[in-house]
Amino acid sequence: MNEKELIILLKKGSQKAFDILYQLYSKRIYAYCYQYTKAREEAEEIVQDVFMKLWLNKATIRQEDTIKYLLFTIAKNQLINSYKSHLNSFTFEEYVTYCNKDELSVNDTGHWVEYDDFRKLLREAMAHLPETQQKVFDYCKLRQLSNKETAERLSIKEQTVKNQLSLALKILREELSNVMLLILLILK
Template sequence: MEEALLITRLRNGSYSAFNTLYRMYAKRLYAYCLQFTKSAEESCDIVQETFVKLWENRNKLQDCPSIRPLLFAIAKNDLINAYKRRINSPAYEDYVCFQDALKDEDTHLHIEYQEFLDNVEKAIGKLSPSQQKVIRLSRFQNLSNKEIATQTGLSEQTVKNQLSIGLKKLRELITEFISLALPLLLVN
């Protein structure tokens, strides 16, 4: 069946059209998500969330020849949200793997991800100089609080406080960016 017809039927509430689209794209979305999450369980969750969002927003679908770009945009946004939740994790190796995996993706997704990274950099730039330095040393150079204290001349407790406050502000700024970008993704 032609995909454009499936999209029209889905918009009208057809469960069979939804199931057909699920069978067409679930495995591809899973493989895409697995590249970044390295977790079968998390990838399954993101695929399920993607299709739930598709179903919940089916009446907003535009006439288009393929649903693929929308599905992958929703999944990408869920991946970004998953990484945003992990920003407080010292295991920033995932961040590096995520960035490296994106280099292999098509140009469009890479550009969108680069825009996200630019916004993260802008958000870091809005922090105090001390918070910027502590976050960069902690999250990008993987230094411990003690190592950061030695390198910066701050007390270990000050480093801990600056890191905590800075990460909280950073999460708020990134959340603000995501909330501004999501409606644009759903419209396209």
């Protein structure tokens, strides 16, 4: 069966055609993704996402002779999305966890200096948040209280805590994105 026939069958919902296309392209797409991610699990996840998108959009495929270009375009877009999500991920929590580890010794003062500098920048960024978002972020992330505990302390609904925390994180990500990139580079 040639690729053109496989595409026609895939458009009609053939699981067998999908499986054959997966066998034909999954290893090549994995290699392509791995060269950019340098992470086996992330590359595998992107491959799965590529083929899931192919399956979910099979009826709208316009390619007739080869599907290679479409698959690699989807992979490229998934890689871009993955990269963006890494840049936007709020790593402060991981950084605080790392710095709060009992294993840090007195000789690790450099980490505490970095932590103090970051905490100062965070406080400055938090000053731009509305008061409720400041309090919610402080309780949930800095004091590590649950959403329920935070809601009780602030006399607001738990859903309000979730909403305000989400908004605060979005603003702080934007404000601290350059600093976060530097911290990511330092920690790696």
